[in-house]
Amino acid sequence: MSLGSVPAEARPFQGRPAGLVTRTAAGVVDVIVVLALLMIGYLAINGALFVADPRHFHFVSVSSVVSRTVGLCLLIGYLAVAWWLNGRTYGCRVMGLRVVAAKGGRVRPLVALVRAVICVVFPIGLLLCLFGRRRRSLPDLLLRTAVVYDWRAQLPVVTLPAPSP
């Protein structure tokens, strides 16, 4: 796949492992997306209840435990499906990142799910990418995945650079 759609100044970085800043920014965007989805779902449920019985309508009260659990499950599902299908979430798309397998292809569904669980439950593991030239976080080390710069729309065959001595 050609780099014709990628600006010249960004072409040298394509396929290289992404660092802490871009990955954190992508994560923040994804969290915002999931929060927006939660809000939309909450409003949709209340809207349906209002339509069904307007006289006795009142906003549904949700405990913090339930809301957090639903939010975390939604975040895990969102990340897993997005990484499995296209290698990128909306946050990754905004920041020009893609999650790939060890050989550069798309990650398998189970790998994507486990990676999402690790990222959500133990986000501090991202700091491991500060150490080492291959910028691997904890889930990358455990699951042999990588996050690379990729500004192209489609999933390319990415060849990860060999670690420098």
Place this chain on the structure above:
Amino acid sequence: MDTAEASGPEPGSAAHRGPVFALDVVIGASTLVVARTVAAGRGAKQAVATALQAPGAVPGHVAGHVPGRDRVDSWVSELARRGEREQDELKDRVTSLADDLVRAVLHLVLDRIDLTETVRQYVDVNSIVQDVDLDAVIGQLDVAGLAEGVIAEVDIAEIIRQSTGSLTSETVQSVRMQGISGDEAIDKATGRIRVRFRRKHAPTAARPEP
């Protein structure tokens, strides 16, 4: 007398063919007389002969002497065919003339009036529209087909491509490049820390044991 009424005209005879046939005969005879008179007036002997021998004209042997009953029928039939042809020709000419005349008059009239203004002034369009059964009109329309046609004409894929492509606008590219720069900056900082850490611990590691 009774015998004659009972038998009536013979089938196929001139008297049996009715008034239209008689009219054709009269017209055919008239045109033939006119043609022969014109030819005689010109004094062209050859032209007279041509008029007599031409298709549709009365055969020479018929015109030259007193015919028998069959010959009279043949002559009359010939005159009738001639009259019918003349009628058809005349109809075509009159129709063509009427078409040209109506067209010319219509153009003259339309050039001299403002039709839109005239309709506005004399026609109550609202009452006409109120009488129109719009539901029936809409019912006759293939709305689904129209919608499909419109959707087919609109390149939705291209619109989606452009809208998603807008994500790679200059703003997003700038954010991405700033992210890459941030990654590089952090790499340099951690690299310096690693170097200092190694320098700090290297002499200790290389120190020979006493």
